[in-house]
Amino acid sequence: MKNAFLSQLLLSALLLVLCACAKSGQNSGLLFFDGKWGHLESLNQTNPSSIFLIHQNKDENYDICLPEYMISKYPGIKTELEASINLWAHYLGRKISVEFNVQPLPENTDKGLTSIQQIEQYYAVCGVNTDLVIGEAFTDGTTLGFTQQTYSYYVNSLNGKHDVASFKRGLFLRKSKEEDAKKYKWISFEKKSGKSYTSDELLKLMIERGTISFKQDDDTYTTLPIILHEIGHVWGLCDQYVIGEGGTNCDAKNATINEEGHVVLDFNAQMSSAGWKEKIYLAEDDITGIRKLGERFHNSHWPTKEEFQKIEIAPLKSKDIELFKINNAHYDTQENKFIVDLAMDTNAPIEFTIKIKLKNNERVISYYPVKINQPVSYGHYYMNLPLAKSEVEKVYVSYKKMDSEESIEVDFIPENEKEDVSTTDETVCENEVCSS
Numbered sequence: 001m002k003n004a005f006l007s008q009l010l011l012s013a014l015l016l017v018l019c020a021c022a023k024s025g026q027n028s029g030l031l032f033f034d035g036k037w038g039h040l041e042s043l044n045q046t047n048p049s050s051i052f053l054i055h056q057n058k059d060e061n062y063d064i065c066l067p068e069y070m071i072s073k074y075p076g077i078k079t080e081l082e083a084s085i086n087l088w089a090h091y092l093g094r095k096i097s098v099e100f101n102v103q104p105l106p107e108n109t110d111k112g113l114t115s116i117q118q119i120e121q122y123y124a125v126c127g128v129n130t131d132l133v134i135g136e137a138f139t140d141g142t143t144l145g146f147t148q149q150t151y152s153y154y155v156n157s158l159n160g161k162h163d164v165a166s167f168k169r170g171l172f173l174r175k176s177k178e179e180d181a182k183k184y185k186w187i188s189f190e191k192k193s194g195k196s197y198t199s200d201e202l203l204k205l206m207i208e209r210g211t212i213s214f215k216q217d218d219d220t221y222t223t224l225p226i227i228l229h230e231i232g233h234v235w236g237l238c239d240q241y242v243i244g245e246g247g248t249n250c251d252a253k254n255a256t257i258n259e260e261g262h263v264v265l266d267f268n269a270q271m272s273s274a275g276w277k278e279k280i281y282l283a284e285d286d287i288t289g290i291r292k293l294g295e296r297f298h299n300s301h302w303p304t305k306e307e308f309q310k311i312e313i314a315p316l317k318s319k320d321i322e323l324f325k326i327n328n329a330h331y332d333t334q335e336n337k338f339i340v341d342l343a344m345d346t347n348a349p350i351e352f353t354i355k356i357k358l359k360n361n362e363r364v365i366s367y368y369p370v371k372i373n374q375p376v377s378y379g380h381y382y383m384n385l386p387l388a389k390s391e392v393e394k395v396y397v398s399y400k401k402m403d404s405e406e407s408i409e410v411d412f413i414p415e416n417e418k419e420d421v422s423t424t425d426e427t428v429c430e431n432e433v434c435s436s
């Protein structure tokens with residue numbers, strides 16, 4: 001309890017909306033490497049409290065209230081939450097004990113209900129001692145997931161900051177509205193990988209930093225990287241992408257600053273926007289950020305900076321060719337072209353050759369090899385071929401690391417009828433090899 005004179009000073013409720021979102025990002029482009037980190041501006045407003053995980057005490061459980069619908073829709077979600085919290089904790093030498101309270105909470109079907117109202121609704125069932133409620137909620141823009149919070153506070157007379165008396169916090173995955181420009185669908189990591197993990201196994205997998213996943217299709221996101229990102233906010237980290245017109249939620253005093261005094265962001269971090277390539281680990285920048293947070297708010301019960309700096313960061317295990325596949329192959333009636341839609345993610349120069357088997361014909365057309373000299377990550381890479389739809393029986397693409405002897409072949413049987421194809425925004429060509 002707070003003493004009486006303080007409570008007379010001020011007790012007020014503040015609605016703090018952390019723009020702590022996971023945003024959808026580019027679907028293609030050149031890989032970008034840089035290394036920056038940052039802490040949330042909103043950390044400065046409060047004195048230490050368990051509103052942020054960095055202040056969690058060693059002997060306390062972290063209480064998560066989870067709706068039954070999240071468990072049935074997303075098998076393994078508990079494991080993902082517990083392992084995500086403890087992946088961030090790992091780099092500080094901490095272990096957070098997570099307790100789940102599973103409740104028959106309602107799915108939100110009312111678009112007029114704000115996520116803050118949804119948090120209130122869930123807390124009424126979950127109880128005031130809950131640290132975090134989970135769910136699905138409607139939102140706007142390119143937001144994929146977000147955390148939001150409300151808290152009541154007293155103003156501390158010594159430093160003017162807020163002493164948090166109570167708080168409510170929610171972590172939500174985006175629920176699709178009919179009017180949304182695109183659909184938002186989710187698949188749990190367990191379902192996507194076809195393997196179930198204990199939270200210790202999943203934690204180990206992420207510590208090893210050797211797993212990446214690719215979006216199953218343009219609309220479907222994997223829950224785990226978004227949860228990992230949102231939990232990063234719960235710890236106290238800011239977004240590593242630009243918010244609005246050149247904005248940021250990073251605290252300029254606790255971030256990487258360039259010569260002009262601007263916050264520098266790292267688009268390769270888990271705390272950056274989500275793309276088609278899903279990192280099942282923390283980037284070096286994320287680890288630097290959480291360790292800076294651990295140094296900044298040191299609690300004597302947890303390992304010291306000297307101790308946690310010794311915890312090894314596994315080198316990223318990457319393959320020369322992480323992914324190469326044919327997304328689709330079809331005839332574009334407007335352009336009168338046959339389009340082969342490829343996906344590729346590489347760390348080495350590669351080359352690939354498209355071969356077309358024509359119907360009622362033994363002949364196989366082989367095109368010139370396409371050479372890509374640098375690491376690339378394309379969710380869609382379109383090759384346009386001057387062929388009629390009716391001609392094509394099967395498409396083969398053989399690919400290999402440049403100068404390697406061994407190549408791998410993938411094939412695809414074209415769809416029969418496909419009328420409208422959008423290629424303008426996402427067409428990615430290397431010089432003129434795309435158009436033949």
Ligand SMILES: [Zn+2]
Binds near residue numbers: 022239
């Ligand atoms: Zn975010």
